[in-house]
Amino acid sequence: MIGPDRTVDEATLQYLAQAFGRRPEVRRTSLFPTNKPESLVVTLDTDYYPERIDDVSLELRAYTNGDFHVSYREIRAGDRRRCRWGRHDQPHNARDHYPPLPDAETAAAVNRSFVTDLTRVIEETVLPWVDERVGTLWESDTN
Template sequence: MPGTDVNEELSRLVARRVAGLSMVRSVRPFPPAKPDRVVARLESDHYPSVVEAVTVDFRFGRAGEFNVVYVEHWSGETWSCRWDRHENPHSDRDHFHPPPDPNNTSREALAAVYPASQSAVVGVVFDALRERYTALWENPDEPTYPSEYGFDPGDGDWPFLRD
């Protein structure tokens, strides 16, 4: 059962919307391991074979906050990033934790500009994901592993970042 601050109605709406996308294999709203989230598993054939699995977790709060976590599972490595809207003392309310490791505490979150509507943020996320898998296909025989990846906020793939 979702937590009391989870926007269940929006979460279920997003689950239905995301389930209809061709790049999505399956969607589970409020699974036992993540009862406050909608978890989408993406189609692996959209990615080079070195990427074994891809997931996107969505959490929408009643007060307009959200958290979206994208994770690629590589051979023993992960490439991940996170979109957030919530009050905190360390960054802007709307912020982005860059890849390949959004939990890296040595890097600060980047200021972001997201649509006011939580549901519109889903479009921002999937636009970024399309850019990501397109970039992976540019050189599938010699991919840049997560441990070799250097994030560049000015590369054009992240138009929601604030200058």
């Protein structure tokens, strides 16, 4: 239990763990790992990325009140890059927002409007973004 109105949506995260587990670009999924007990961590297969990329993962958190966080993390030569998609109340942006690469800074966040269902956010927003990111990395050493 996170708070009176924010309980982990275990059913959604379990469903997403199974769905990600069937994808060829996923190396492994870890549902509610001890170091992130509210999360589904999805490790992507770096064989799909240029050799300079050491690690890529998604971390998903979902709550029964509709809040969610989806973080993308990429590591190369010790350099960490990340962005995230979020739906939660906070003072700096709209409830739906996206802090972009390279460091998901709150000050750089832009307001977004996501569909209600997190599985559709993953299908329609996050996965297409990841595909585009892979293409960008293959095309350029500067991103």
